[in-house]
Amino acid sequence: QVQLVESGGGLVQAGGSLRLSCAASGRAISGYFMAWFRQAPGKEREFVAAIRWSGGSTYYTDSVKGRFTISRDNAKNTVYLQLNSLNAEDTAVYYCAADRGYYSGPYYDSSSYHYWGPGTQVTVSS
Numbered sequence: 001q002v003q004l005v006e007s008g009g010g011l012v013q014a015g016g017s018l019r020l021s022c023a024a025s026g027r028a029i030s031g032y033f034m035a036w037f038r039q040a041p042g043k044e045r046e047f048v049a050a051i052r053w054s055g056g057s058t059y060y061t062d063s064v065k066g067r068f069t070i071s072r073d074n075a076k077n078t079v080y081l082q083l084n085s086l087n088a089e090d091t092a093v094y095y096c097a098a099d100r101g102y103y104s105g106p107y108y109d110s111s112s113y114h115y116w117g118p119g120t121q122v123t124v125s126s
Helices: none
Strands: 003-007 010-013 018-025 033-039 046-052 058-060 068-073 078-083 092-098 120-125
Touching: 003 092, 018 033, 018 092, 018 120, 033 068, 033 078, 046 068, 046 078, 058 068
Parallel strands: 010 120
Antiparallel strands: 003 018, 018 078, 033 046, 033 092, 046 058, 068 078, 092 120
16 A cells, blocks of 8 residues: 655745645555646646656646656655746646556546545645
């Protein structure tokens, strides 16, 4: 079993930055992908970014390219999401997700992930 806990959310002004962390416990992460998704009020959960644990390849949804950066620290079993140039449309609960340790589907599909954190709220004031 893997437990994921996000931290780092908060209230920030438009144009500001935040750094989200996702700490994994239970066993070392050695799967295919870890990812961040977000869900705004009244909207479906959407893919934000993913990182391939082996090799570190990264993937982003178009709306965050150039503003957000996903990274990982193998030794700390932690994934990060640096959020820069935030705007009101980035307001959402951000969730960390991990797969089972083998390929389970496209990195952008929430059904590919088995483990989820409880989420952390990011609110951007305009």
